[in-house]
Amino acid sequence: MQLLQLVISGIAQGCIYGLIALGFVLIYKATETVSFAQGELMMLGAFCGLACMTMLGFPYWLSVLATIAGMAAFGVLLERIVIRPILGQPAFSIVMLTIGIGYVTRGLITMIPTIGTETHALPVPYKDQIWNLAGLVLNVEQMMVIAVTAVMCLLLYLLFRYSKLGIAMQAASQNQLAAYYMGIPVKQLNGIAWGLAAAVAAVAGLLLAPITFVHANMGFIGLKAMPAAVVGGFGSLPGAIVGGLTIGIVESLSGFYLPDGFKDTAAYVVVLIMLVVKPNGLFGEKLSKKV
Amino acid sequence: MRFIFKTDYAQDIRLAKHGGHVFWYGALMLVLLAAPWLIAEYWLAQLTFVLIYAIAGLGLMLLAGFTGLFSLGHAAFLGVGAYTQAVLTNAGWPFPIALACAAGLSAAVGVVVGLPALRVKGIYLGMATLSFGFIVEEVLARWESVTGGNAGVHIKQPVLFGWTLDSGDKFYFLCLLITVLATLGILNLLRSPTGRAFVAIRDSEISAQSMGIHLARYKTLSFAVSAALAGVAGALYAHKLQFISPDQFNILQSIDLLLMIVIGGLGSVHGAFLGAIFLISMPQIIAMVKDYLPASIGQAPGLQGFVYGVVLVAFVLFEPQGLYGRWLKIRTYLQMFPFYRKGMFKRQKSFQKSDRLR
Numbered sequence: 001m002q003l004l005q006l007v008i009s010g011i012a013q014g015c016i017y018g019l020i021a022l023g024f025v026l027i028y029k030a031t032e033t034v035s036f037a038q039g040e041l042m043m044l045g046a047f048c049g050l051a052c053m054t055m056l057g058f059p060y061w062l063s064v065l066a067t068i069a070g071m072a073a074f075g076v077l078l079e080r081i082v083i084r085p086i087l088g089q090p091a092f093s094i095v096m097l098t099i100g101i102g103y104v105t106r107g108l109i110t111m112i113p114t115i116g117t118e119t120h121a122l123p124v125p126y127k128d129q130i131w132n133l134a135g136l137v138l139n140v141e142q143m144m145v146i147a148v149t150a151v152m153c154l155l156l157y158l159l160f161r162y163s164k165l166g167i168a169m170q171a172a173s174q175n176q177l178a179a180y181y182m183g184i185p186v187k188q189l190n191g192i193a194w195g196l197a198a199a200v201a202a203v204a205g206l207l208l209a210p211i212t213f214v215h216a217n218m219g220f221i222g223l224k225a226m227p228a229a230v231v232g233g234f235g236s237l238p239g240a241i242v243g244g245l246t247i248g249i250v251e252s253l254s255g256f257y258l259p260d261g262f263k264d265t266a267a268y269v270v271v272l273i274m275l276v277v278k279p280n281g282l283f284g285e286k287l288s289k290k291v
Numbered sequence: 292m293r294f295i296f297k298t299d300y301a302q303d304i305r306l307a308k309h310g311g312h313v314f315w316y317g318a319l320m321l322v323l324l325a326a327p328w329l330i331a332e333y334w335l336a337q338l339t340f341v342l343i344y345a346i347a348g349l350g351l352m353l354l355a356g357f358t359g360l361f362s363l364g365h366a367a368f369l370g371v372g373a374y375t376q377a378v379l380t381n382a383g384w385p386f387p388i389a390l391a392c393a394a395g396l397s398a399a400v401g402v403v404v405g406l407p408a409l410r411v412k413g414i415y416l417g418m419a420t421l422s423f424g425f426i427v428e429e430v431l432a433r434w435e436s437v438t439g440g441n442a443g444v445h446i447k448q449p450v451l452f453g454w455t456l457d458s459g460d461k462f463y464f465l466c467l468l469i470t471v472l473a474t475l476g477i478l479n480l481l482r483s484p485t486g487r488a489f490v491a492i493r494d495s496e497i498s499a500q501s502m503g504i505h506l507a508r509y510k511t512l513s514f515a516v517s518a519a520l521a522g523v524a525g526a527l528y529a530h531k532l533q534f535i536s537p538d539q540f541n542i543l544q545s546i547d548l549l550l551m552i553v554i555g556g557l558g559s560v561h562g563a564f565l566g567a568i569f570l571i572s573m574p575q576i577i578a579m580v581k582d583y584l585p586a587s588i589g590q591a592p593g594l595q596g597f598v599y600g601v602v603l604v605a606f607v608l609f610e611p612q613g614l615y616g617r618w619l620k621i622r623t624y625l626q627m628f629p630f631y632r633k634g635m636f637k638r639q640k641s642f643q644k645s646d647r648l649r
Contacts, residue, residue, distance in 0.1 A: 034414045085608060091413060092361055093607050096553050099546060100603030107597025117592055216593070223421070223542065230418045261433040268422030272407070275419050279411045 001135055006252050012142035012211075014248020015149035017267075019204035020225035021232065021240035022156070023197035028234050029173040030193030031087065033094040038201055039222015040105040045071045045202030046209040046218060047109060050120055060125055064206060068199050075198025079191045087190070102219065109216045117216070122209035145207045152203060153241060160237070169193065173235075227271035233281025242282060246270065293626070304482045306475075323467055327460040335459055336531075337575070341567045342466040343527045346473050348551050348563030350520030353477060355549070356558040357486070358513040359493030363417045364404075364424025365548045368518040370431055370540030372397045372525025374438055377446040377535060386449040386456075393526040394519040400427075401518025405511040424545055431537040443536030446529050466527055473520060477560060480516070489513055493558075550599065554606050556613025565614040573599070612636070 023038045048070055052063030082101065086093055110117060121127075129140040160166035172179040172189050180186045205218075212218060228247045232239025247267045255263035262269075274281065295302070295309055307313045327335055347369055355361045372393040379389035407419045431438050438444060449456045449465070456462050480486045488509045491499040500506055529535045547570060555566025577595055610617055616636070624631040 028414075034417075082604060082608065086611075089611065092355075093553075093611055095361075095414070095417065096549065097604055097607040099550075100600045100607065103596045103600025104604065105600075107593035107595070107600055110593025111597060223425075226418060227422065230415060234414065261429050265426050265429045268425045271418060272422050272426075275407050275411050275415060279407075279415060 005136060006256055007249055008136070008138065009142060010249035010252030011245055012139075012145045012248070013252060014228075014245035015145045015241075016204055016208050016221070016244070017225045017228040017247050018241040018244025019149055019152065019200055019207070020222055021229040021244050022152075022237065023201045023204075024226065024229040025232075025234065025237055025240045026193050026197040026200065028229075029237075030169060031083070031190045032176075033083070033087075033091060033098075034234075035098045035197070036095060036222070036226075037098040037101040037105065038197065038225065039219035040102040041071065041075070041198050041201035041219075042205040042208070042222065043109065043214075043216065043219035044074070044105055045198075045205030046122065046214045047205075048202065049206045049209065050122055050214050053123055054120075067206060068202050071202035072195040072199040076191045076195040078198070079194035083194065084187065084190070106216055106219060119213040119215040121213055122206070124210045127210055141210045145211075148203065148207055149241070152200065153238075156237060165189075165192070224267045227267045230271050231274050231281055233283040236281070236283035239281055239283030246282075306478055306482075320471075327463060332459055335463055337571055339459070339463050339466050339531055341564075341571045342463075342470045343524050343531060344548075344551065344567035344570055345564045346470055346527070347521050347524035347548055348555065348567050349473055349477050349560065350517040350524070351548050352552050352555075352557075352560065352563045353480070353489070353520070354513055354517035355552060356562065357481065357493060358489040358510065360510060360513065361417050361549070362404075362420040362517070362545075363542075363549065364420035364422070364427070364545050365517075365521055366540040366542070366544035367420075367424040367427035368397045368401060368521035369525035369528065369544065369548075370427055370535075370537070371400050371518075372522030373529035373535050373540070374431060374444075374525075375522070376526035376529050377444050378437060380447050380449065380530075381444075386451045390523060390526050394522045397522025397525070398515040398519035401514040401516075401521075402511055404518075405514030409507045409510055421542070421545075424542060428537050428541050431540065438537070441537060443534055445534050448533075449530050462530065466531075469523060469527065473523065474560065477520075481560070485509070485512065550603055552613075554602065554613055556615030557611075559613075559615045561618075562613050562615045565618075569614065573602075 020038055020042055023041070024035060027033060027035045027038075045067055049063055049067040052058045052066050053060070056063070058066060078101070082097060083094065086097065124141075126140045126144055131138040131140060131143070158166075160170060168179070168184045169189055169192070171182065172184055172186050176186050208218065208221070224247065225244065228244040229240050230243070231246055232241070232243025247270060250270050251263055251266045254266040258266075293309060293311065297303070302308075307316070322329070326338060330338070347365070350368075351362065351365050354365075375393040375396045376389050379392055380386070384392075404420060404423050407416075411419060432441050434440075449462070451465070456465060481489075488499065488504045491502065491504055492506065492509055492513075496506060525540075532539075551566035551570045552562060553566075554569050555564070556562030574595060577598055581594070606613060612619070620636055623635065
């Protein structure tokens with residue numbers, strides 16, 4: 001029973017990692033770049049939700065919608081202003097660029113007087129509720145995370161499977177040049193991918209906020225979502241979720257059964273083993289170099 | 292405008308290409324030697340930090356700028372060096388031997404980290420080094436019998452051949468000596484076949500391989516040398532601060548080191564030094580400007596991170612060659628005075644190439 005309990009809380013945490021990792025993968029698939037600012041986008045989403053609920057006094061559902069829409073617009077804008085000018089440069093300059101964006105976002109949030117430096121609780125309707133189910137104590141916040149992640153996965157699956165936009169994005173991610181020749185507006189798709197990634201990050205932020213509180217450094221969790229994306233194989237959307245769940249469960253179990261210190265490093269140990277054993281990840285495409 | 296008339300192959304690999312080099316680097320050396328008498332003690336301490344960071348920067352520059360392998364966990368090597376030095380010095384070992392051990396142990400750890408690097412590249416390598424950095428930080432914090440855990444550890448003053456370096460001046464000269472040796476070593480390495488092999492790997496692994504370069508060997512070697520330099524820098528850092536704790540070697544320190552070489556200018560030895568100067572002087576400049584800003588901005592805790600981020604974004608967007616690249620442009624402009632064209636240093640713009648299918 002205890003094991004099951006640990007696994008469930010691991011799954012909930014893993015869903016958060018998975019959602020952030022989804023953002024990494026979306027951006028990586030569309031633009032071949034890795035965004036280190038994903039954790040900060042999540043933090044920004046949480047603060048955005050906080051501002052909507054406490055300062056503007058929106059009801060819960062409206063502030064969730066407003067946050068997601070606002071962050072999506074922010075993602076598109078970010079791509080247009082800073083990312084697009086350096087596309088085609090070595091991948092590393094974009095990594096540095098996104099690290100810089102992360103610094104700027106974190107700095108800006110911290111600079112907001114009295115709000116930025118404190119931790120806040122997000123007033124959600126389902127706060128501190130607990131279900132008792134056949135001896136299991138289920139935290140509603142965690143159940144919410146799992147449910148929303150499942151819905152997000154379904155929506156993304158439908159998007160990529162049936163909508164014109166999703167199919168165009170798949171085409172562009174496989175071969176941008178060929179997609180461009182077929183009349184797919186690759187540059188706009190890149191913007192949409194960033195918007196989508198920012199929206200997913202906002203959802204992750206809103207889900208995580210009731211569990212860990214909202215503060216300027218919550219974006220560092222993005223550094224744990226990175227291993228999730230690698231374990232799943234960087235270019236695979238289901239891989240991101242599976243990777244996130246793996247990392248979450250391993251972390252939760254090692255926190256209980258192994259000595260102190262293993263919980264924080266579990267994700268990194270897993271990813272190192274993964275890189276040595278199977279460098280392309282669980283679902284990664286295996287492509288050999290052509291000369 | 293200077294023309295160099297080459298009459299000898301040895302001229303191609305000479306360290307000082309012409310008299311100007313000899314004159315200006317000689318002058319720089321004299322100024323650095325005279326620095327303890329020229330500037331106040333506080334600024335001398337800052338200069339010492341510049342030298343220490345420059346050594347670490349040289350190592351990372353060799354790895355990232357010349358071999359094309361990016362490490363997001365370089366602070367871990369710094370930490371291994373610092374803790375080795377602390378433990379050995381406190382056990383009464385003389386400075387040179389402890390320093391050699393710090394460098395050696397860091398290099399050994401570098402080889403271990405370099406092993407996954409043989410199989411993975413790009414972002415996966417970044418991920419591997421990042422993970423490794425986190426693990427080392429955790430080990431330093433948890434291995435309390437040796438490292439003192441999160442409480443940190445004090446380190447005694449360095450003893451060099453029975454002579455205790457107890458003042459800032461003496462330690463500065465030690466750092467200067469090691470920096471000069473490290474710089475000469477790196478320059479020498481870069482003009483040797485080994486250094487050329489590194490650059491070839493950076494530019495194209497496939498062509499390097501087909502030219503008969505053993506990828507695994509050279510990548511591991513690059514990791515080892517880079518980690519050894521970081522270890523030396525860590526050892527000096529430990530002596531300078533006299534107190535080290537695991538949180539000084541966290542991910543932010545690794546990012547600072549990367550930021551340093553990117554802003555200094557990737558792929559140039561000068562860049563490591565310019566970046567180190569930038570990294571050390573930036574907090575000072577922010578502290579000075581702070582008082583003139585309105586209190587709501589100037590006293591905000593996030594100001595430094597914000598400025599770092601903006602500077603980094605601006606450099607990547609507008610001056611990817613870093614400070615050294617900017618200096619090259621200014622110098623070329625002056626040298627060719629009326630004939631400088633705008634597109635001379637233009638970046639080649641390519642359509643988004645896929646890393647996966649290359």
